[in-house]
Amino acid sequence: MEWLGLHFMTGLPEGGQVILDCTHNPFLVLLAYLVACATGFATLGMTERVAHVEKPASQRLWRWVGAGCLAGGIWAMHFISMLAFQAPIDIHYHLPTTLLSLLFALTASWLAMHTLSHPQLNFWQYLRAAVWIGLGIATMHYMGMAALRSNAMAYYQPVLFVLSIVIAIGASLAALLISSHLRDGAGVFHQLLKYTASLVLGAGIVSMHFTGMAAFSLVLPAGSLEPLPSDNNHLQLGLTVAVMTLLIIGSGISAAWADKKLQHKEHDLQRVNALLSQLDQARMSLQQVAHYDPLTNLINRRGFNQIFAEKLIEKTNEGGMLAVMFLDIDHFKRINDSLGHDAGDELLKVLASHIKAAVRSHEDVVARFGGDEFCILISLYDREEARQMAQRIMLKMKEPIELSGRRMVMTTSIGISLFPEDGKTCEELLKNADLALYQSKDCGRNALHFFSSNLKTRATLELQLEEELRHALRENTGLMLYYQPIYDLRTGQVTKLEALIRWQHPVHGLLTPDRFIAIAEANGLIAELDNWVLLKACEDLGELSRHDCEELKIAVNCSPLNLAREELADEIEHALHAFGVAPHRLELEVTENALMGNITNTLVLLRQIRALGVSLSIDDFGTGYSSLAYLRRLPLNTLKIDRSFIQDIPKATQDMEIVQAIIVMAHTLHLQVVTEGVETFEQYDFLARHGCDFVQGYLLSRPVPLAELRPVLAEINQRKHMHTVNPLSLARGITALTSTDPFPGTPAPHGGASVVRPIR
Structure with missing residues (x-):
């Protein structure tokens, strides 16, 4: 078999002369190996760049740069190795054929880089590509051998010839597999692996070449002159080619390294931009959270x-x-x-x-x-x-x-x-x-x-009153209790007193509850205020007991807010024990709406209070929203009719009918009835005739402090048969006893519970 003047599968001619003293320059062989190793390192670097660049145009560019470095390196290694070949004959090379071998090297190298640019390939795909690349390299090698010109004929041993092709394919497969595994990674260990792989690839490439050279034999035709020692010295040319190739490969490696650094900087810049974008988004999110309501998306x-x-x-x-x-x-x-x-x-x-x-x-x-x-x-x-x-x-x-x-x-x-x-x-x-x-x-x-400015004035005044009320409670100054008698129509005696709080303000004078109870309720002072009234009423009960008033009861008003506190029963028990007051002498008045506010919890608390022996009264009955079904379940003793139903009697027939109905209903529920706001004899006579149990109002007495109470009680109790005596004379007598009006400027028709409002 002959191809381009090379004999591959034919034996040596019988009449020819084989040139046996062919040698290789060791320095150029080592130089060729160095070029092969540099070629392998450059190939691995270019493979890494192809795998990591993101733009298709950049991938194509680095694929061609890698193919150029690989082809130039393999071809330069082959050329330097051929220059290292020394024979005792005159040898030169055919330039067009040499350049054609470079074209084959470039084709094989491009095929290698194209294969390595795929992200994922299986072993058989790598093997198929390695076969084509190895055949391309072998073709390049033997095309370069065909460029050799001398008097001798070139023959090849078939076994070594085939072995060289196998080595070319194996080296190509090794290069592909190593490149695919080393394209990702970083650090010192990764670089050491790349250097090691470069040495192995260089050895594979050189091995293929010198295996082909081992299969090569030069035979002079019969009758030719004896070969003369050749004075060919290609050292200078080999050094030139090696330096130029290494410079080109080094430039490619430097460009790849610079591009890698640039890409890292671009990635860092992208990460910085991404972080800045995330920070902007986070800032906008924080601004959204900080300035907008998440439920309605309105600003906050x-x-x-x-x-x-x-x-x-x-x-x-x-x-x-x-x-x-x-x-x-x-x-x-x-x-x-x-x-x-x-x-x-x-x-x-x-x-x-x-x-x-x-x-x-x-x-x-x-x-x-x-x-x-x-x-x-x-x-x-x-x-x-x-x-x-x-x-x-x-x-x-x-x-x-x-x-x-x-x-x-x-x-x-x-x-x-x-x-x-x-x-x-x-x-x-x-x-x-x-x-x-x-x-x-x-x-x-x-x-x-x-x-309006009036609102601001009122708010300022309320704030000032709140501060001063706190001070009054804390220092126990200015607060006092007034008592209004409650007259028992059956016994003709005063048997109860309603405790009504007053505040002797240093600037505004004597204040009634309507001036400061709402302030106490709005600012969390009502519990403390109610407890003060409770303690003071029990203290005054003890004082009355020491002056022959052991049977008098005192009714104390309870705020709706205070009625919701579980501690109320304990506070009542403490007040009774603190002043040695019998529980039946204390009555707690609660408003109708307070009872109905939370009936379940209220019922539990009222039963606890009743268990202490304290009486319970429903105040201002008829002004709220009572349910008779609930009213029947409540542990009450007394029902107090609001003065609004009394003030127009006997002129308002409808009010008279309502009051009669309330009295009958209360007695049906086994409740005693107190009517407040009684100011005229006609009102008193009407209530007495229709079975009312107690009356309270200015007809009997204004609220008075404890120091003025005993003369008033003595005068009222002397009239044991008020139903036969004109109460107007009694009223005049009481008025004489309490001529000092505790509420200057308050007209008498607005007496009773409507003027001296209970705590609520």
């Missing part, structure tokens, strides 16, 4: 205050008006208590959308401050514009809402303050709008009110 108090401050600066510099509206959903707590908080949240979403729909979308700011409290900031030209918007909101809020299978209508209370007339700062305007809101609530809700 913090965001509202920020916008409010900016608007104030704008209006201060440019002029104009602002209105601040506080909105509170009327009776919203009942929704949470009855339908649950989830239903309440859904309702808040709907109501927030109603408010947004009622305002001007671009000019007005709507915020949710928490719970069922909303705030609106609007720019306007006159006061009436704010009123119209508030009315529009109230009308929108009344639209029916479907919630949890129910159709309901909600209302709102609104308070409004205006800039600049009601304040110049955010805090002042918000506070004033809040005061106006409370005014709307106090007027029955579902109303709107503008702030």
